[in-house]
Amino acid sequence: MSIWYAIPSAKRPDEWSTLPLWRQRGYRVAVFRDEGADPHPAADLNIFGQYEGYPKAVNQLCLEILQREPETEWIVTGGDDIAPDPRVPRDAIAEKCLEHFGGTFGVMQPTGDQYMIQGGKTATERVCESPWMGVDFIKRVNGGRGPYPEEYFHFFCDEHFHCVAEKLGVLWHRPDLIHYHHHWGREGKPRPEYLHPARLDWGKAQVLFNERKAAGFPGHEPLEAA
Secondary structure, eight states, X not given: OOEEEEEEOOSOGGGOSSHHHHHHTTOEEEEEEETTOOOOTTOSEEEEEOOOOHHHHHHHHHHHHHHHOTTOOEEEOOOTTBOOOSSSOHHHHHHXXXXXXXXXXXXXXXXXXXXXXXXXXXXXXXXXXXOEEEHHHHHHHHHHTOSSOTTOSSTTXXXXXXXXXXXXXXXXXXXXXXXXXXXXXXXXXXOOGGGHHHHHTHHHHHHHHHHHHHTTOTTXXXXXXX
């Protein structure tokens, strides 16, 4: 079974410590890189281009993966600072997801990492920070345009994604699984330079999210099942 971990990253290859962990756990790895950047040696697939935001990069990675390996059933996304669950094999996770959803129209978010607790909920209980995305969900949601709404650049796209999956009744939280987030703030490091443009977009993204939420997230509607 082919299961991918697909993310954009601006880090230098020597700054990555989590991508090899995904490879070690049996996942295939796809990375979106800026044009001219070094490929990552731990990646099975490096895609290069002009970075236009997290949603567009993830959607492009998903499209490329499914074109290359149409038998793929699950694609996991997140960040270059998130590690896979160290205890549960990827095939066992995939089998439980297939059983739970009765197919691949579903989103499973591990919620065992107790971090960024607000209002009694962890970050992963509030947003889809590192979701397992079924291929049927990827192909059908948002009118077939890809799993992420491309109106966002970085912030709030994961909360929008969470709300849409929940609205469609296909969001599964699993507190027994942990995708540990090696967040820079958690580890006492300064904010990475490449995150500053996204930070400047925070206010605009928040307004967009609130507008979309109030309107019921227009455009999220999935295509009919084949």
